[in-house]
């Protein structure tokens with residue numbers, strides 16, 4: 584099912600010829616490998632598979648070919664959560680959206696007719712004619728949730744996650760600092776940003792708090808179950 588159909592090969596040949604694009608046979612090798620790959624590879628990822636299969640092509644050539652494929656409607660590109668540029672084959676007449684796990688980075692595909700219909704309705708209510716859309720859910724996937732423990736340091740929490748503070752570790756100094764910031768055991772907080780090794784921004788009610796990573800490691804939290812109907816924050820891009 585995932586092999587390149589002769590029909591697609593024909594279209595590819597025709598369009599690339601029409602556009603006067605050179606090195607057709609090499610481009611076809613890229614398309615062939617790309618079409619068979621699962622998921623949403625980067626140009627580097629596609630190049631690696633080509634190398635594994637003994638096809639020697641320049642990484643820049645591979646990247647350029649993938650860009651051309653997007654231009655000619657054979658692929659689409661996405662930068663989920665401002666990450667690296669990723670490509671996926673564009674199958675005509677098929678559509679899906681994505682869920683991206685902010686913990687492990689896995690990308691899941693889904694298709695929902697009610698969601699598609701709702702988007703058109705919302706657009707129409709604004710007098711807007713919807714042509715295209717991208718729906719991206721950011722959160723924690725089922726696999727990662729399984730590994731979640733009910734007691735973890737705050738620095739492991741992900742943006743958008745709501746948590747209850749259950750304990751403070753560390754010495755009296757750290758406890759005092761947290762107390763003066765207004766944090767107490769039993770408080771509910773929501774993570775706004777948590778970027779790599781940097782600070783962690785939290786929302787507590789209408790207040791914003793910024794903690795250093797060291798201090799955040801001393802706060803033990805329990806992730807809340809998602810409560811339906813509660814507004815979610817929109818900070819996934821951070």
Ligand SMILES: [Zn+2]
Pocket residue numbers: 678679680699716718
């Ligand atoms: Zn959609």
Ligand SMILES: [Zn+2]
Pocket residue numbers: 684685686687688689723724725726727728
């Ligand atoms: Zn995950």
Ligand SMILES: [Zn+2]
Pocket residue numbers: 623671679680681692
């Ligand atoms: Zn996809």
